[in-house]
Amino acid sequence: MSAFLLAQQVTEVADTVSTGEAVAFWVLAPLSLLGALGMLFARNAVHSALFLVLTMLSLGVLYMVQQAPFLGFVQIIVYTGAIMMLFLFVLMLVGRDSSDSVVEVLRGQRLAASLLGVGFAALVAASLARALNDVTPVGLVTPNTTDGGNVANIGVALFTDYLFPFELTSALLITAAVGAMVLAFTDRHARGTKKTQRELVEERFRGDRPGSLPGPGVFATANSVATPALLPDGSIAEESLSAIVETTAKERLSGDVRDVAGTGERPDAHALTGARADARADTPAEGTATKEGEE
Amino acid sequence: MTPTYYLLLSALLFSLGAVGVLVRRNAIVVFMCVELMLNAVNLSLVTFARINGELDGQIMAFFVMVVAAAEVVVGLTIIMSIFRTRRSASVDDSNLLKY
Numbered sequence: 001m002s003a004f005l006l007a008q009q010v011t012e013v014a015d016t017v018s019t020g021e022a023v024a025f026w027v028l029a030p031l032s033l034l035g036a037l038g039m040l041f042a043r044n045a046v047h048s049a050l051f052l053v054l055t056m057l058s059l060g061v062l063y064m065v066q067q068a069p070f071l072g073f074v075q076i077i078v079y080t081g082a083i084m085m086l087f088l089f090v091l092m093l094v095g096r097d098s099s100d101s102v103v104e105v106l107r108g109q110r111l112a113a114s115l116l117g118v119g120f121a122a123l124v125a126a127s128l129a130r131a132l133n134d135v136t137p138v139g140l141v142t143p144n145t146t147d148g149g150n151v152a153n154i155g156v157a158l159f160t161d162y163l164f165p166f167e168l169t170s171a172l173l174i175t176a177a178v179g180a181m182v183l184a185f186t187d188r189h190a191r192g193t194k195k196t197q198r199e200l201v202e203e204r205f206r207g208d209r210p211g212s213l214p215g216p217g218v219f220a221t222a223n224s225v226a227t228p229a230l231l232p233d234g235s236i237a238e239e240s241l242s243a244i245v246e247t248t249a250k251e252r253l254s255g256d257v258r259d260v261a262g263t264g265e266r267p268d269a270h271a272l273t274g275a276r277a278d279a280r281a282d283t284p285a286e287g288t289a290t291k292e293g294e295e
Numbered sequence: 296m297t298p299t300y301y302l303l304l305s306a307l308l309f310s311l312g313a314v315g316v317l318v319r320r321n322a323i324v325v326f327m328c329v330e331l332m333l334n335a336v337n338l339s340l341v342t343f344a345r346i347n348g349e350l351d352g353q354i355m356a357f358f359v360m361v362v363a364a365a366e367v368v369v370g371l372t373i374i375m376s377i378f379r380t381r382r383s384a385s386v387d388d389s390n391l392l393k394y
Contacts, residue, residue, distance in 0.1 A: 017296045017298065022296045025300060029300070029304045032308065033304070033307060033308070033311075036307075036308050036311040036312070036331055037311065039311075039315065039324070039327060039328070040311055040314065040315045040318070040319070040328075045321050045323055045324050048324050048327060049327060052327050052330065052331060055308070055331065055334070056334060059337070059338055062301070062304075062338065062341075063337075063338070063341050066298070066301065066342060066345050067345055068341045068344065068353050068356075070357075071337075071341060071353050071356055071357060071360075074357065074360060075334075075337075075360070078360055078364060079334070079360070079363075083330065083363070083364060083367050086367060086368070086371060087323065087326070087327060087367070087371070090323060090371045090374065090375060091323055093375065094323065094374065094375065094378045094384045105387050109317070109318075110318050113314050113317035113318045114314060114318070116314070116317070117310045117311065117313055117314035117317075118310070120309075120310050120313065121306055121307055121310035124306040124309070124310070125303050125306045125307070128299060128302045128303060128306060129299060129303065132297075132298075132302065132346070133299065135299075135346060137297070137298050137345055137346040137348075138345075138346065138347060138348025139345060139348055140344065140345050142348065143349070143350050150350075150353075153350055154350055154353060154354060157350055157351070157354055158354060158357075162354055162358075165358060169358065169361050169362075172361070172362065172365050173361070173364075173365055175365075176364075176365035176366075176368045176369050177368070179369050179372070180368045180369055180372040183372040183373060183375075183376050184372050184375060184376070
């Protein structure tokens with residue numbers, strides 16, 4: 001009885017829009033419109049996605065303000081958390097620099113689309129305002145306060161009145177998951193471009209070079225595949241160059257070329273003992289190491 | 296202020312999404328505009344649930360979210376496979392059903 005009275009009282013209050021809700025609306029509605037406009041006008045697709053996240057977040061808060069807390073949280077978790085992140089993943093995969101072309105394929109299409117949008121918005125807004133001008137909202141206080149609140153009542157309705165659509169939803173989700181896997185699957189072996197190991201071996205032994213090609217050069221200054229290997233005379237081994245990788249310029253390898261050709265600076269055998277090599281080189285009565293260094 | 300304002304906001308968001316679908320050329324951005332339209336409809340469903348004092352509108356919005364999630368998964372995969380064959384995510388480039 002007391003709960004009923006309380007519900008009655010709250011119902012009378014919640015029929016009208018409170019000041020706090022009006023403030024929340026006038027803060028969030030421009031934000032969501034700003035996000036939608038930003039998504040429409042942003043050249044970069046990633047910026048569009050982030051603007052859409054802003055719109056969806058403000059819509060989620062608007063759901064909570066409108067006595068739909070469950071939907072508000074689902075909106076934030078599912079939409080901004082899962083779906084928009086999926087969008088961002090695909091954007092990064094598909095190339096985020098694939099910005100829109102400025103060229104109009106159909107002449108006057110943008111102008112026509114904008115006029116259509118403005119006309120549609122005016123039509124719907126005018127009819128809505130006219131039809132719902134004097135409607136007093138009932139409010140969701142009764143279903144949101146009795147029998148366990150909003151979430152419990154939605155759950156009860158889902159599993160009683162809406163049981164069949166709910167089961168259909170499960171079929172839809174399974175179909176979507178299987179469809180996504182089928183569409184995303186690429187059969188690498190069916191194309192016939194990949195050679196088997198036997199074909200590779202036969203090809204190699206029938207060719208003019210049974211051994212493996214020389215690998216890229218590995219020096220103290222570079223170890224990337226772009227570095228060509230150097231032959232003992234200091235020239236570049238052409239077979240070590242990859243066909244698809246741009247090789248390092250030879251000027252950058254001049255030090256290594258000199259080392260391999262033996263014309264560069266020789267290693268100092270006394271480098272770790274702390275003695276300076278030039279000081280030892282001044283005294284001719286030193287050990288064999290210095291003589292080797294001078295040769 | 297009455298809940299009608301929410302419906303006006305929903306109409307504006309829906310129109311912006313529709314214009315985006317018509318104007319933008321990037322397939323993923325077109326898809327995001329479709330998502331915006333679905334969200335606008337969800338907002339109107341939530342508002343109608345409040346006006347009528349029933350939870351049915353919220354359940355409908357919930358189903359819309361589920362369908363949108365499934366649609367996004369399949370749609371993005373289609374965009375990915377088109378990009379794999381055509382090397383482009385623009386809706387102008389995919390003018391054939393095959394290849």
